[in-house]
Amino acid sequence: MTTSDKKKYKVIGTTPIRHxxxxxxxxxxxxxxxxxxxxxxxxxxxxxxxxHAKIKSIDATKxxxxxxxxxxxxxxxxxxxxxxxxxxxETSLNYMHLSDNVMARDKALYKGHAVAAVxxxxxxxxxxxxxxxxxxxxxxxxxxxxxxGMKSDAPLIHPDQTTKIMAFRFDPGTDSGEKSNIAxxxxxxxxxxxxxxxxxxxxxxxxxxxxxxxxGYIEAQNATAHWNNxxxxxxxxxxxxxxxxxxxxxxxxxxxxxxxxxVPMEIxxxxxxxxxxxxxxxxxxxxxKTGHPVKMTMTRTEVFEGTxxxxxxxxxxxxxxxxxxxxxxxxxxLVFEAGAFPGSAVGAGAQGMFTTYNIENVLIDGYDxxxxxxxxxxxxxxxxxxxxxxxxxxxxxxxxxxxxxxLDFRMKNAAKEGDRRADGVQHPEMxxxxxxxxxxxxxxxxxxxxxxxxxxxxxxxYWGNAGMPASCSIAINADGTVSLAEGSPDIGxxxxxxxxxxxxxxxxxxxxxxxxxxxTDSIGYQGLTAGSSTTLRNGWAVFEVTNQAIELIKARAxxxxxxxxxxxxxxDGVFFSKAEKELKLTFKEMTGKLMETGGPISVAASxxxxxxxxxxxxxxxxxxxDPETGKVEILRYTAAQDVGTMIxxxxxxxxxxxxxxxxxxxxxxxxxxxxxxxxxxxxxxxDYRVPTMLDLPxxxxxxxxxxxxxxxxxVRGVAEISVVPPxxxxxxxxxxxxxxxxxxxxxxxxxxxxxxxxKNGKTK
Amino acid sequence: xxxxxxxxxxTLNGEATEYLCxxxxxxxxxxxxxxxxxxxxxxxxxxxxxxxxxxxxGRIVDSCLVLGVEAEGAEILTIEGVATPEGLHPIQQAFLxxxxxxxxICTPGFIIASKALLExxxxxxxxxxxxxxxxxxxxxTGYDKxxxxxxxxxxxxxxxx
Ligand code: FES
Ligand code: FES
Numbered sequence: 001m002t003t004s005d006k007k008k009y010k011v012i013g014t015t016p017i018r019h020x021x022x023x024x025x026x027x028x029x030x031x032x033x034x035x036x037x038x039x040x041x042x043x044x045x046x047x048x049x050x051x052h053a054k055i056k057s058i059d060a061t062k063x064x065x066x067x068x069x070x071x072x073x074x075x076x077x078x079x080x081x082x083x084x085x086x087x088x089x090e091t092s093l094n095y096m097h098l099s100d101n102v103m104a105r106d107k108a109l110y111k112g113h114a115v116a117a118v119x120x121x122x123x124x125x126x127x128x129x130x131x132x133x134x135x136x137x138x139x140x141x142x143x144x145x146x147x148x149g150m151k152s153d154a155p156l157i158h159p160d161q162t163t164k165i166m167a168f169r170f171d172p173g174t175d176s177g178e179k180s181n182i183a184x185x186x187x188x189x190x191x192x193x194x195x196x197x198x199x200x201x202x203x204x205x206x207x208x209x210x211x212x213x214x215x216g217y218i219e220a221q222n223a224t225a226h227w228n229n230x231x232x233x234x235x236x237x238x239x240x241x242x243x244x245x246x247x248x249x250x251x252x253x254x255x256x257x258x259x260x261x262x263v264p265m266e267i268x269x270x271x272x273x274x275x276x277x278x279x280x281x282x283x284x285x286x287x288x289k290t291g292h293p294v295k296m297t298m299t300r301t302e303v304f305e306g307t308x309x310x311x312x313x314x315x316x317x318x319x320x321x322x323x324x325x326x327x328x329x330x331x332x333x334l335v336f337e338a339g340a341f342p343g344s345a346v347g348a349g350a351q352g353m354f355t356t357y358n359i360e361n362v363l364i365d366g367y368d369x370x371x372x373x374x375x376x377x378x379x380x381x382x383x384x385x386x387x388x389x390x391x392x393x394x395x396x397x398x399x400x401x402x403x404x405x406x407l408d409f410r411m412k413n414a415a416k417e418g419d420r421r422a423d424g425v426q427h428p429e430m431x432x433x434x435x436x437x438x439x440x441x442x443x444x445x446x447x448x449x450x451x452x453x454x455x456x457x458x459x460x461x462y463w464g465n466a467g468m469p470a471s472c473s474i475a476i477n478a479d480g481t482v483s484l485a486e487g488s489p490d491i492g493x494x495x496x497x498x499x500x501x502x503x504x505x506x507x508x509x510x511x512x513x514x515x516x517x518x519x520t521d522s523i524g525y526q527g528l529t530a531g532s533s534t535t536l537r538n539g540w541a542v543f544e545v546t547n548q549a550i551e552l553i554k555a556r557a558x559x560x561x562x563x564x565x566x567x568x569x570x571x572d573g574v575f576f577s578k579a580e581k582e583l584k585l586t587f588k589e590m591t592g593k594l595m596e597t598g599g600p601i602s603v604a605a606s607x608x609x610x611x612x613x614x615x616x617x618x619x620x621x622x623x624x625x626d627p628e629t630g631k632v633e634i635l636r637y638t639a640a641q642d643v644g645t646m647i648x649x650x651x652x653x654x655x656x657x658x659x660x661x662x663x664x665x666x667x668x669x670x671x672x673x674x675x676x677x678x679x680x681x682x683x684x685x686x687d688y689r690v691p692t693m694l695d696l697p698x699x700x701x702x703x704x705x706x707x708x709x710x711x712x713x714x715v716r717g718v719a720e721i722s723v724v725p726p727x728x729x730x731x732x733x734x735x736x737x738x739x740x741x742x743x744x745x746x747x748x749x750x751x752x753x754x755x756x757x758x759k760n761g762k763t764k
Numbered sequence: 765x766x767x768x769x770x771x772x773x774x775t776l777n778g779e780a781t782e783y784l785c786x787x788x789x790x791x792x793x794x795x796x797x798x799x800x801x802x803x804x805x806x807x808x809x810x811x812x813x814x815x816x817x818x819x820x821x822g823r824i825v826d827s828c829l830v831l832g833v834e835a836e837g838a839e840i841l842t843i844e845g846v847a848t849p850e851g852l853h854p855i856q857q858a859f860l861x862x863x864x865x866x867x868x869i870c871t872p873g874f875i876i877a878s879k880a881l882l883e884x885x886x887x888x889x890x891x892x893x894x895x896x897x898x899x900x901x902x903x904x905t906g907y908d909k910x911x912x913x914x915x916x917x918x919x920x921x922x923x924x925x
Contacts, residue, residue, distance in 0.1 A: 015863070017860045017861065018860065018863075020868075021860040021865075022852065022860075024865055024868035024871055025843075025847075025852065025856040025859050025860060025865070025868075025871055025872075025875060026803065026843065026844065026846070026847050026852070026856065027801070027802070027803015027804065027842070027843035027844050027872045028803065028844075029868060030802065031802075031805070031869060033802075033805070033806060034796070034802035034805075036797075036800060036802070123793075123797075124786070124788060124789075215903075216903045217867070217869075217903055218805070218807040218813060218815055218867075218869045218870050218901060218902070218903055219805070219807065219867070219869045220806075220807070266867075266868070266869075267867060268805070268807075268867050268868070268869025268870075269866075269867045269869060269903050269904055270867075271903075297806075299809060300807070300808040300809065300810065300812075300813075491866070491867055492866035492867060492904060493863075493866060648863075650862075650863035650909070651863055651866070653863075653909075654863055654866055654904070654905055654906075654908075654909055655866075657905060657906035657908045657909070658866060658903075658904045658905050658906045659906075660906060661905075661906035661907070662903070662906075684808070684810055684812060685807075685808050685810075685812035685813050685901065686810070686811075686812045690901060690903060692898045692899075692901065693893075693894045693897050693898050693900070693902075693907040693910070693911065694894050694895060694898040696894075696906065696907060696908075698908050698911070699906050699908045
């Protein structure tokens with residue numbers, strides 16, 4: 001379902017077949033894992049079996065003696081990278097930490113941490129060689145929980161690490177001077193929290209935990225690198241940002257950016273997980289040593305153990321409201337396990353927490369704590385699913401205490417334009433309340449649950465979205481078509497959305513624009529395919545190049561009509577003379593006259609847009625809980641989201657549905673099981689178990705098109721936020737169904753059974 | 765270490781195909797790394813994602829769980845053999861028209877599996893489709909549009925469009 005006030009576009013808002021469609025349904029599209037080149041060797045990574053251990057020595061003699069093995073590299077072969085932090089889209093990265101994460105130097109900091117890499121003729125030989133590399137470890141006590149790690153007597157993972165105290169997100173901060181596993185402490189503060197709680201008639205305070213979860217993209221990490229004899233490095237991989245990775249490669253390898261070319265292959269999912277570099281570095285080092293291109297891919301187990309999942313969190317939330325249902329104060333403490341290196345998404349989580357509500361007094365303390373687990377990475381609205389879970393669960397309890405319908409309670413407190421977020425920033429124009437109202441007016445809301453042990457839950461969510469730079473170039477063809485080059489890896493249809501915006505601007509069909517995604521040597525700088533920013537920023541880039549092209553073509557028309565360019569205008573795909581009405585030529589007709597009026601036209605531009613419209617959403621879910629087994633069946637699901645102006649509504653809806661299902665997995669069954677030594681015990685799809693088709697109903701959507709006033713086509717980021725509400729919505733629905741408040745994710749059947757037993761025991 | 769290679773004869777996408785493979789190579793590896801038919805995708809290499817689904821003698825199998833040598837004498841259909849010079853198969857067309865792919869890495873597996881279903885059962889219910897395709901993971905779409913695409917394809921094939 002779509003709500004839309006105006007339809008002023010011809011191409012935008014339609015649903016053409018994607019430009020890369022035929023390649024992707026016939027198997028011809030070449031993904032990173034599919035790349036192949038002549039003379040290619042295969043690389044494999046040796047990983048630490050211990051969660052925390054000193055690496056005393058590595059002996060690769062036997063591995064190197066194995067026929068078919070070409071080279072081995074270790075952390076000792078790498079220079080120490082600069083210890084500086086850089087903003088990378090929605091999280092930040094530190095070059096030194098990233099380098100140490102790519103390959104351990106002195107200490108292995110989690111089970112699965114890379115310690116050596118080998119290149120061989122085949123994958124099987126490379127695997128065999130791994131078993132012949134001898135590593136002498138001194139096993140250390142691991143730190144496996146955020147709150148434990150915060151204690152002053154906890155073993156220090158990075159012995160020199162002190163705590164950075166930050167007043168806001170991305171604040172350079174001040175140094176506490178005290179050695180600690182707490183890498184960062186941040187605080188968001190608005191109003192007077194004590195005064196706010198004094199005003200409240202009801203206060204609910206609870207504790208919550210979430211587990212480590214993985215993005216679960218189906219295509220594993222991969223990279224093929226060739227270090228040429230002229231010291232130019234080429235990497236073919238699937239990443240969420242070629243330019244960002246080029247910079248990371250340059251820093252870690254200490255190699256000039258100009259001598260690194262990143263070639264974006266098709267990418268099989270990322271969700272934030274394919275922002276950092278992993279295999280790119282050892283593949284390049286092995287290529288340098290061997291003179292061959294080296295291809296590396298991860299196994300699924302390596303993906304789980306050796307890449308960046310989303311942090312587990314231990315959280316407290318306390319919210320107060322008056323008798324008439326006004327929220328007066330909200331407090332939270334968020335402890336995020338960063339993994340082996342600092343940099344969890346706790347700051348982003350704090351920024352998203354309580355943000356759908358207008359609350360005058362807010363205090364959120366965030367802790368970024370290192371533990372001996374994989375280094376966390378971005379995962380769709382990083383940090384926010386975790387933080388919004390306690391917020392939405394506590395608010396649900398408050399609504400019950402106040403005696404209000406949970407949706408009415410949210411609507412009464414909904415943040416509107418001009419209200420302040422906890423970090424003091426005022427909300428721009430957006431559709432928060434519209435989503436809630438649309439849900440209230442839906443058939444779903446009006447429907448009967450129709451049976452025992454069934455319940456309905458709602459939850460809201462916020463995500464700020466990002467801007468980031470973009471570049472685009474177009475060449476106008478004589479037949480009225482346009483070749484469009486851009487540089488954002490297309491993770492879910494973005495080349496079609498940019499082509500559609502281009503077509504809209506010129507008044508031609510989407511099919512007449514031919515988009516392609518270029519390597520870092522062939523197009524201007526491009527931000528990450530992350531932060532829900534791709535279509536937003538590409539829209540700005542294409543707006544720029546099409547405007548410039550239109551001006552150039554106007555001048556050609558003026559030449560034809562023997563007048564001045566300012567006497568020519570362009571509207572609805574037609575160039576016309578302002579003075580003489582009969583002088584007009586369509587875009588297509590004009591393109592056929594470019595050669596005779598001065599030659600071909602192409603335009604390139606780079607932009608750095610701000611004004612990413614924030615996302616707001618509310619989800620509603622009906623469940624049935626089997627009291628015997630604790631199994632939760634999802635009966636009906638509706639996601640209402642402010643999506644701005646939709647370029648391609650089907651792909652917008654797909655983002656909403658896909659994120660909701662990832663959130664459902666996070667809520668109900670996904671988790672890393674760790675042994676008491678820090679080993680992940682379920683590092684396969686079978687045991688980790690992402691939702692299958694059988695676990696789900698259709699995901700209904702209500703797409704509220706509240707155009708972003710700060711964008712030429714009204715675009716707002718749409719891709720991430722839908723993962724946020726399912727955690728709270730499902731917890732609230734389970735309570736409504738069987739009367740137990742589940743505060744520890746995932747809400748697996750055995751936990752629900754236990755909670756029911758406790759509840760029944762108590763009431764007996 | 766490189767072992768003795770075995771000579772295997774199969775029918776692949778309707779054409780007689782021969783290859784040499786090592787005994788420890790899976791059919792998936794043979795398709796992708798020996799024959800360079802990379803349309804069949806790898807997502808887990810342990811039988812749990814369905815990205816590598818191919819049709820072998822009329823049954824859908826995870827090709828990562830089949831050895832290359834086991835394909836001797838078999839008839840194999842991969843995604844590369846689904847479209848014809850005349851055009852896309854109705855299932856491929858339906859996936860495009862229903863936006864049933866985002867990143868598309870799962871798509872070849874889903875198309876091969878769906879094709880086998882519709883050849884057996886031309887009018888499957890939503891529940892049946894969800895059951896049949898439960899072995900194919902998609903992390904992008906939430907499956908909604910994939911189910912709709914399979915229904916749409918069934919309607920097209922059955923002439924009910
Ligand atoms: S690769 Fe064969 S099932 Fe996943
Ligand atoms: S479309 Fe990406 S996994 Fe299915």
